[in-house]
Amino acid sequence: MDDFQQVTNLWRSTDGMSQLESAEELGRFLTRNPNCSILAEENGQLLGAILCGHDGRRGYMYHAAVSALARGRGVGRTMVDYCIGQLRDLKIQRVTLFTLDDNCPAKEFWKHLGFRQRHDITQFAFDIKEFS
Numbered sequence: 001m002d003d004f005q006q007v008t009n010l011w012r013s014t015d016g017m018s019q020l021e022s023a024e025e026l027g028r029f030l031t032r033n034p035n036c037s038i039l040a041e042e043n044g045q046l047l048g049a050i051l052c053g054h055d056g057r058r059g060y061m062y063h064a065a066v067s068a069l070a071r072g073r074g075v076g077r078t079m080v081d082y083c084i085g086q087l088r089d090l091k092i093q094r095v096t097l098f099t100l101d102d103n104c105p106a107k108e109f110w111k112h113l114g115f116r117q118r119h120d121i122t123q124f125a126f127d128i129k130e131f132s
Contacts, residue, residue, distance in 0.1 A: 003039055003046065004023050004026065006046040007026075007039065007046065007049050008020060010046055010048070010049060010065050010067060011049070011063055011065055013067070013068075014065040015103065016099070016100040016103045016106070017063060017065065020063075026051075029051060029053060032053065033052065033053030033054065035086055036052040036053050036054065036059075036083060036086045036087065036090075037049070037050060037051045037052045037053070037083070038050050038052070038079045038082045038083060040066075040070070040075045040078065040079055042070075045067075046067065047066060047067055047069075047070040047073075047075050048064075048065060048066035048067065048070060048075045048076060048079055049063065049064075049065055049079075050062075050063065050064045050065075050079045050080065050083055051063045052083040052086065052087070052095075054087060054090060054092050057092070058092065058093075058094050058095070058096060059083075059084075059087040059090075059092040059094065059095035059096070060095065060096055060097065061080070061083055061095060061096075061097040062097070062098075064076065064079070064080070064097065064106075066079075076109060077113060080113055083095070097110065097115070098123070
């Protein structure tokens with residue numbers, strides 16, 4: 001997990017990313033979903049990252065981020081294309097992602113790539129805490 005600190009720093013600098021995984025959680029995710037996620041680097045500098053995985057039926061992308069200096073250079077599109085290609089190879093037919101309602105730049109990015117915003121569903125979440 002050599003890149004963990006760089007990735008965490010990128011995510012922290014990205015609006016709307018408040019809940020970040022620990023190194024252990026990230027390791028479990030990557031082990032469970034080998035070759036689906038991607039880091040974009042240039043000359044040793046991290047340009048972007050996407051966590052990508054699946055449940056055997058549907059694919060999911062999490063924490064898609066491109067550094068401010070690399071935006072507009074096709075880095076995001078290239079990473080998304082990679083993730084979709086990996087999911088396609090696994091016979092996954094749909095990919096879903098979540099973004100905050102007020103993250104207009106992200107919403108425009110995803111729409112530009114052909115993703116459609118769903119208005120027919122409501123998301124619910126439940127925090128599972130450790131019990132002693």
